[in-house]
Amino acid sequence: MRSLILLFILFCAAPQFLGQIKFDSNPFDLGIITAAGSDYVDIPVKNEGNEKIFIFRIDADKRFQIRYSSKTLLPDSTVYIRILFTPEKKGIINEKLPVHFSHLSDPVDLKLNGFCEEVPKSNAITCPSFQQQNINTSLEHEFTVKVIEESTGKPIEDAHVEFIQNGVKTESVTTNKKGTHTQKQKLGYYYFIASHEDYNSNELGTYINRKNNLVIIPLSRKEVTTIIPPQEEVDEVETEEIIVHTISEEDTANNSPNYVEQYPDFPLADYKPNNIVFLVDVSSSMNFAGKIDLLKASMIELTKILRPIDKITLVAYASSAEVIMETTSVENTDTLIDIIQNLKPKGMTAGGEGMKLAYSKACNAMIPDGNNQIIMATDGVFNMGEENVNKLARKYHKKGVTVSVIGIKNREFHEESMRQLSEDGGGNYTNIQNYSQAQETLIEEIKTQSRRN
Structure with missing residues (x-):
């Protein structure tokens, strides 16, 4: 009977005990990974309980580099797990990393999602430890956009480049003699539209981070064609009368004044x-x-x-x-x-x-x-x-x-x-x-x- 009571107490307490650990986000979004590689991410882990907890280990393969701000979680405190991921193939990223805690018999899966646009060219980049000094934690980074001619690779001066983020235009810049524009830019995913009066416009999206700080946008030159109209068409254009259309009161009689004024196109x-x-x-x-x-x-x-x-x-x-x-x-x-x-x-x-x-x-x-x-x-x-x-x-x-x-x-x-x-x-x-x-x-x-x- 005593054993049954003990098992009942442990069963009732288990959900509360499991609930001591909280990941700030699970799954965690790694974003877009480009040929330049990903940036490291810091994942907060909070101990919401009253007991000290230890992180024993995280099971991960060679694609992951992992650092800890601390492996000891004091009551009502937060530590950070720093992860640098280098994928080996393009496509959707869905990874699970088993995290072993001292108070649990089974690991908790830390889920990572993202998308690899291009496999990074090198995995020699190391994930910095929390003890290293002068780590750049700024959310902005110097970034360069370069517009070139597709066939020759020559820079295009006075190209117009628009930055789109989350579906909204955030920047509009013009390239210099070198075909570039450089400025500090908030880290994140951007969609770029480059145009020039002599070239066909081009669009591309990419993730700006500390490693991927240069985007090159090629433009193809427009084909120039000259059309000479027959003489009779030229004469007709020169003598064409200008007809002015007016809107009568009858045309607008069925329209609601409020909606016509506020929503003329709809x-x-x-x-x-x-x-x-x-x-x-x-x-x-x-x-x-x-x-x-x-x-x-x-x-x-x-x-x-x-x-x-x-x-x-x-x-x-x-x-x-x-x-x-x-x-x-x-x-x-x-x-x-x-x-x-x-x-x-x-x-x-x-x-x-x-x-x-x-x-x-x-x-x-x-x-x-x-x-x-x-x-x-x-x-x-x-x-x-x-x-x-x-x-x-x-x-x-x-x-x-x-x-x-x-x-x-x-x-x-x-x-x-x-x-x-x-x-x-x-x-x-x-x-x-x-x-x-x-x-x-x-x-x-x-x-x-x-x-x-």
Whole structure:
């Protein structure tokens, strides 16, 4: 009997004892790793209990370098685990590091997610210890962007370069005679757009850190063609009359004055109220090639034309699906933009689960005689799980909910399934390949679906 009581006490106390350790973030995002290698990350570990705890070890292979600020966690204190990871292949990063603590019989998995854009050229970089002096902890670092001619490698002077972060332009600079511009820049992932009047523009995304502090953007020269019109066309142009179109009172009679004044490009008289559910792919592959930045830019641009009568819901899917923002009217655009900017790709792709949740939200917020639409934004094929998404699309299209698919830098072999899904759902498939398309595509799709007959 005494043994049973002791086992019962230990069983009841176990959850509280396990809960003494808290990782600040688990999984932890390593971000984008480029050919220059990754920067180290410091992961806080807190002891929320009343007993002293020791970190015995972390099981890791040669790709990881690990340092500790301390292996002793006093009650109500925090230590830091410093990790430098050097991947050996490109692609999605999903790693588990078993951490052994003195108070637990089984290790706790520390999860690391990220994306390797290019395998680092060298793994000779060492992870600094916490005892080393003069470690640069600044969140800013000197960074250079260089624009060159693609065919010759020569620098391009007066090239215009825009910095996009989280879907918003943060910087606009011009290159010097050497084709460069250097300044201190906050560390993080950026999407760059380089342009010049004599060259075709180019875009690329990369992660700025202390090792990757130079980005080179090649531009191809525009082809110059001269077209000489026939003489009769020249004469016709010279004698063409100028016709001025005026707008009569009758043209604006059916427009609501308030909406015409505030929303001239999206008047209520011409466009139905919208119930839009964004179904957003936030799997790890969206970190690659600036895809997540293009998606954010597209969604943020849409907020500029939406009206208070329109409703938005945000559902994200990766390894699972979740509602990021419940259905709300589009009034506080700052809050909406902040939620969009905080989307972080991680995990695999559970598109079927996400689709089912999106339809549920769309039906709950149904607007009679309005545009009830799911906008699925993804970079490719997804794991449908147990859901037949095409069957769902056909079913809910009959109930008045359409689905359109926005491909973010989709490859051709992904397009067939995406087109079929949008066709079954009564919507359209479009592909965003660059920043200019990101600014226009989503707005045009919403206008197409909500336009009054």
